[in-house]
Amino acid sequence: MSTCTLHPPPIQPTPQSHVLVIGSGLAGLSAATNLTSQNIPVILLDRAPKPGGNSIKASSGINGSPTRFQPGPDGEFYNDTVKSAGVVFSGSTLKERELRESLIATVTRGSKDAVDWLVDEVGVDLSQVAQLGGHSFPRTHRGGKSGKPPGASIVGALLEGLDGSSLFELRTNCCVTRVLKEAEEIVGVEYVAGDEKHILRGPVVFASGGFAGDVRGMVSEYRPDLAGLPSTNEARGGSQSLLEGVGAKLVDMDQIQVHPTGFLDGKDESATVKFLAAEALRGEGGILLLGDGKRFVNEMETREHVTDVITGSATTVEGELRQWDVTLLLDEGAAAALDSHMQFYLWKGLMRKTTMGDLGQAVTDTVQGYADVVSGRKKDEFGRAAFGNWMLSEVQPESVAYVGKVTPVLHFTMGGVIFNSHSQVLDGQGEPIPGLWAAGEVTGGLHGQNRLAGSSLLECAVFGRIAGNEAAAFYQQHYLFGSNA
Template sequence: MSGLSTPSALLQASPAIVVGSGLAGLSAASQLIFHHVPVVMLDRAPKPGGNSIKASSGINGAPTRFQPCDTEDTAFYTDTVVSAGRPLSSSTSTERLRREQLIATLTQSSPSAVYWLTDDNAIDLSKVAQLGGHSHPRTHRGAGKKPPGSAIITTLLDSLTRDPLFELRTQAKVTKVLREADEVTGVEYKSPGTDPNATTRLSGPVVFATGGFAGDAQGMMMRYRPDLAGLPSTNDAREGSQPLLEQVGAAVVDMDQVQVHPTGFVDPADPAAPVKFLAAEALRGEGGILLLEDGKRFANELGNREQVTNALMKAASRLETPTRQWEVTLLLDEGAATALAAHLEFYVWKGLMRKTTVGELGKTGCQTVCQTVQEYADAAAGRTEDAFGRKAFGNWSLGDVQSDSVVYVGKVTPVTHFTMGGVVFNEYSQVLDQSGGVIRGLWAAGEVTGGLHGQNRLGGSSLLECVVFGRIAGNAAAAFHQKHYKTVP
């Protein structure tokens, strides 16, 4: 057993079990601790944080005091419904109601989710950008050097590990969810250094927050989306955990709905690497554009992720590499770069982006690239309408484009990034079975769940769903624990 906190005698009272140490798990654990319920958190990885710690664009919230205006009304809900697409619009009336309730809970709870992080946990989320598929700026991040995922995860984890009611066990792989009659009663897990056939049993109500299966290339991805085989991913290779919940009766939905993010960095030092750093959507939100090899744009960079990805795959040439990838140039001017100084500093340090001039990008001087960037600059300045219908230009400031105009560039390609499918759950974070019944003693939050995002997830809503439904799960599990288990005085 390994971990970041020392086991406490207080935990001998039956704990609540949180599986997964990303933002959904940490949010659930925080609420359980708030209600004085002991928590054992299990994570199969050597280090905590999951994919949440890598999140780089931010967390959605609307309306909040950090936004330029507070006149959104139902726009966030509407944008999310539109983004959900066919799985929502073609569902039965009962299923549509469940999905709409999930979306309503997500969007209506978004201000309190942001304020829980900023006011209760002192995390800076004062900068707001507009990402693809959004009608307003509503994606929050901090003004400091830490990306939002890292800032949020490290703060919550530090707080939890100081509490004697909390214990983190890393390298603890859950192999079975325990169910007796109609109730989940705990889990079994394996730890390194023990008999490979031996498992440890832990009893208590369970919150599952284990993430998706975008990195499970030879397993669940091959089963549900074999057409995406060979694409690089932003996710490390690891098994999906939905089958563990299916074994205790959980239903699954939307398993074929996989989000391919249009911009994963192509590292010049290892172009065919199967796992790639995400080029944060905020890079486009703050003004960045995408250019083909001939120096031309091909899409509204702030369309939703599915739209931009499809346009990129259609317009760009596929490379001859072991991985299925394309290659286009992501370009930012100095205004956009300044707004994303912390991101740029990291990307440049990693060799994923570089500082150059517009003229150096053209094969024969400025020509096409200069013309393309000038046309975009004119639209950003309000002198013309953008040819691709883009309406938001972030902090783009370059007006008069010259051959020596400074820009920042990097190569990007589509990558599998997020799985919208998962176990069926409701607005109370309860896991449902095939008949729509609640599985007692079991809750789920984050990417392990399905039905919220439908066909496409809006950027910034992943961290949001982790906080909203993680906290709901934590509160519900605490109430269940206090009623059915021995509690700490």
């Protein structure tokens, strides 16, 4: 389902062939970077007015294991990802499971190289490591506490590198309306820019993202039960149907992730698009409280689990949107570990600095109980075992706290086109469609019923680079030396 408006002017072909990358988030930029490094000309199309996609907003980090920055051994990344994928993975047929296993193996085993590439070649600081929900060990990387959030840092660095290449061209406000196929091979795209329709020829890498913001369209089609929830995404449809039109098979389209913590802005609680309260806020020690001031969940469980407990335990917020009344609370230690995040949230008015005395006795008693857990004086009734940088031990009326209201929000779509470990898009028979690759949220089959925090940026880097390499080899064979040149 395309949200682009079609226009009648005639198609204007362009004579030169490039590799065409659709989408300017981390997956698209990773593919373009690997292509230009091999002297392959790239045109990158994005329907938004500015590049970066949802990747530029990513705030918790990128997973990697093992890396130079991890504090200890970690042999569980693959198993944590399988566990997170849940019944969608375990209930698959043998053939489907083999494909899912190969995707999970590719992304987890490729995580070290992805982090090394971003640090050593792209120049991004990823020296801080945290443990987030659903992870057995700390493995989610971001920069130092005073730097930019990881998504903005990574996207900015990649864009800067590509801007210096004569082989790279970025075109924004361009909406792809058709994928061109000739003799079973993908040979280009048709797109609309302003009032004109254009054609570009060349092999195609789709990195156009998901559809979690298309609440009235694709979300309603595949998950009508989620209607009425706010989203962290703008209201744009996905590209999956365009690819389905050229033979691509879709999978897991009903698997839509609801993130447990999007900020309820007191200035506009009815806003349908919310700022994400990064999972790192809980990973560094933050806790969730009901309206009565009590904790109710292990904040380090998977997003799916925390969301389910919120919607089953918290009171709802009045209004047309489906929202719940939950408070996110951090102490000074947790807040200091996320300084750049906190400065933004405080500036936007999404969080506020206060004291325990102002929050009341019920919250004070809850926080003291949690502080006793962190300090080892008692076990957590909810089973939490990782506490990040929480430092508060003895709660006093003057003890500083940072609080904000949060609610579950539509965040990520696990479904999309079926692809393989070479980033090739597969048809209904499981065969690669020549000239077509995909990476990032437009794909399906990797995450199953739940995506681990930090694995979105990771899959974009891993499969974006693979798609770039595969498309480069195809271009060199078919366009430089083949009949399509």
